[in-house]
Amino acid sequence: MTAMVKAEGVHKSFGPVEVLKGIDLEVKSGEVFCLIGPSGSGKSTFLRCINHLEKINAGRLYVDGELVGYRQKGDKLYELKDSEVALKRRDIGMVFQRFNLFPHMTAVENVMEAPVQVKGVNKGQARQRALELLDRVGLADKAGSYPSQLSGGQQQRVAIARALAMDPKLMLFDEPTSALDPELVGDVLDVMRDLAESGMTMIVVTHEMGFAREVGDSLVFMDGGVVVESGHPREVLTNPQHERTKSFLSKVL
Amino acid sequence: MTVDIDKTAADTPPSGPEAIKAIPVRHYGRYVSAVVALALLGGVVYAFSQGRINWDAIPDYFFDDRILDGVGKTLLLTVLSMAIGIIGGILLAVMRLSKNPVTSSIAWFYIWFFRGTPVLVQLIVWFNLGLVFEYINLGPFYKDEWSDFMTPFLTALLGLGLNEAAYMAEICRAGLLSVDEGQTEASHALGMSHTKTLRRIVIPQAMRVIVPPTGNEVINMLKTTSLVSVVQYPELLRAAQDIGQTSGAPAEMLFLAAAWYLLLTSVFSIGQYYLERYYARGSSRSLPATPFQKIKANVLSLSSRSKPTGGKA
Numbered sequence: 001m002t003a004m005v006k007a008e009g010v011h012k013s014f015g016p017v018e019v020l021k022g023i024d025l026e027v028k029s030g031e032v033f034c035l036i037g038p039s040g041s042g043k044s045t046f047l048r049c050i051n052h053l054e055k056i057n058a059g060r061l062y063v064d065g066e067l068v069g070y071r072q073k074g075d076k077l078y079e080l081k082d083s084e085v086a087l088k089r090r091d092i093g094m095v096f097q098r099f100n101l102f103p104h105m106t107a108v109e110n111v112m113e114a115p116v117q118v119k120g121v122n123k124g125q126a127r128q129r130a131l132e133l134l135d136r137v138g139l140a141d142k143a144g145s146y147p148s149q150l151s152g153g154q155q156q157r158v159a160i161a162r163a164l165a166m167d168p169k170l171m172l173f174d175e176p177t178s179a180l181d182p183e184l185v186g187d188v189l190d191v192m193r194d195l196a197e198s199g200m201t202m203i204v205v206t207h208e209m210g211f212a213r214e215v216g217d218s219l220v221f222m223d224g225g226v227v228v229e230s231g232h233p234r235e236v237l238t239n240p241q242h243e244r245t246k247s248f249l250s251k252v253l
Numbered sequence: 254m255t256v257d258i259d260k261t262a263a264d265t266p267p268s269g270p271e272a273i274k275a276i277p278v279r280h281y282g283r284y285v286s287a288v289v290a291l292a293l294l295g296g297v298v299y300a301f302s303q304g305r306i307n308w309d310a311i312p313d314y315f316f317d318d319r320i321l322d323g324v325g326k327t328l329l330l331t332v333l334s335m336a337i338g339i340i341g342g343i344l345l346a347v348m349r350l351s352k353n354p355v356t357s358s359i360a361w362f363y364i365w366f367f368r369g370t371p372v373l374v375q376l377i378v379w380f381n382l383g384l385v386f387e388y389i390n391l392g393p394f395y396k397d398e399w400s401d402f403m404t405p406f407l408t409a410l411l412g413l414g415l416n417e418a419a420y421m422a423e424i425c426r427a428g429l430l431s432v433d434e435g436q437t438e439a440s441h442a443l444g445m446s447h448t449k450t451l452r453r454i455v456i457p458q459a460m461r462v463i464v465p466p467t468g469n470e471v472i473n474m475l476k477t478t479s480l481v482s483v484v485q486y487p488e489l490l491r492a493a494q495d496i497g498q499t500s501g502a503p504a505e506m507l508f509l510a511a512a513w514y515l516l517l518t519s520v521f522s523i524g525q526y527y528l529e530r531y532y533a534r535g536s537s538r539s540l541p542a543t544p545f546q547k548i549k550a551n552v553l554s555l556s557s558r559s560k561p562t563g564g565k566a
Contacts, residue, residue: 051442053438053441053442082446082447083446086441086444086445086446087444088444089441089442089443089444090443090444092442093442094439094442096435096438096439098435100433100435100436100438100439101439102436102439102440102454102458103458104457104458104534113443113453114443114444114445117445117449117453118443118444118445118449146534159439162443163442163443166443166444
């Protein structure tokens with residue numbers, strides 16, 4: 001298996017605050033990679049660096065073998081143009097904690113938007129595919145609803161369908177269930193489980209330890225901008241080696 | 254036991270507990286204020302009925318060719334200067350929000366200048382620029398004498414449009430800033446460009462914030478066009494004044510002009526209502542009903558209400 005994402009000494013600062021202090025990790029193609037850790041540990045920031053929503057300050061970050069945000073010629077780095085960054089983002093789907101659906105479009109229009117506007121797919125085909133995707137996340141009957149008419153869990157499932165419509169090779173999930181009522185979490189996790197079984201490469205920032213244990217192939221515990229511990233989810237969660245991991249898990253499990 | 258329960262169930266209405274019947278509080282202050290207000294209104298109406306007003310002159314001239322021509326010019330000026338204002342406003346708002354310090358400072362300066370000076374002064378300045386410029390010279394494209402170039406119409410259009418752009422810029426900026434940053438992020442994450450994000454995602458949502466104040470601006474603009482009578486442009490007010498001087502009914506002609514302005518602003522207000530309704534889609538769970546739908550609903554509820562009462566009677 002090849003590496004879908006590779007991080008080498010990734011640093012990120014917001015002004016004087018250093019959020020990522022040298023992250024090294026590798027996400028293999030086809031695996032479900034879970035990032036856990038306390039809030040402020042830098043896991044969401046790292047996720048946002050992967051599709052260049054945040055610029056890294058030092059280190060190297062590769063997606064599918066290509067440098068994120070830069071082009072290397074000799075030993076010089078050149079910043080990519082906005083259009084080149086956009087081109088790379090097509091292949092990376094992202095799901096946000098707060099859904100960020102487009103409120104002025106219906107569910108099916110949300111899913112159609114990027115294929116039509118970015119890839120130039122004709123509207124009929126895009127709608128057909130959007131309806132299939134909505135069916136896949138169990139919302140075929142909500143195609144004509146606006147986001148404000150949907151529950152949080154339904155909105156998040158539309159958001160997953162929206163990301164899938166671009167046929168990404170990598171999906172990023174930024175705490176996808178943290179803003180949901182406990183009752184609605186299960187529906188979203190079911191959709192993610194199906195997606196994992198279909199072989200999608202997924203990086204999931206989550207507090208759902210049950211999901212990480214059952215579905216995850218690798219797990220990384222981050223704290224204070226560094227990777228504290230990594231390994232197979234079942235091992236890390238049941239038999240943590242590091243003191244910090246132990247105290248974190250004792251609070252959340 | 255069971256018999257008792259049946260009895261009470263039959264006696265009390267099935268709709269639940271008995272409704273409260275209480276004597277409402279009397280608001281004597283309301284009666285007094287209503288009487289005072291009516292008396293004042295009656296006084297005003299009486300005063301006007303006693304004035305030497307030739308009411309017949311108003312319908313006589315209401316559809317006079319000169320008045321209709323003035324109405325047309327007023328509308329043309331309103332539409333064109335609002336178009337300049339909106340396009341200029343969007344441009345200035347984008348400049349103001351851009352990361353380039355030069356463009357954002359220039360936009361800031363423009364807004365500062367045009368908002369800080371009265372529009373009447375601006376109009377008169379445009380009108381009198383001929384005193385300082387003899388020719389207009391746009392290099393190879395256009396060259397003419399200033400007085401031929403700067404007609405009263407162009408003076409009025411530039412004066413109103415450029416001033417409006419400053420106000421529209423602030424309205425547009427507020428609208429663009431009102432859209433959640435997560436929307437831009439989600440759009441970028443899907444691979445959409447800056448321009449597409451702005452056009453497809455941000456602006457449609459900003460419109461909900463931009464449209465209501467813009468409607469006010471249109472109505473304001475319609476009224477402000479009356480100022481351009483000072484730069485010799487024959488719009489509605491000027492036409493009414495001209496007729497007033499020749500027909501010997503100057504006050505009546507001003508009433509006529511006021512009636513026309515009122516009519517036009519009312520029509521614009523209706524248009525604004527429907528436009529706001531269009532951009533509200535998705536933001537509220539159900540759209541507010543149009544007046545037509547309200548009437549329809551009222552008629553339906555009346556007919557359904559009258560049926561059971563009619564049956565009882």
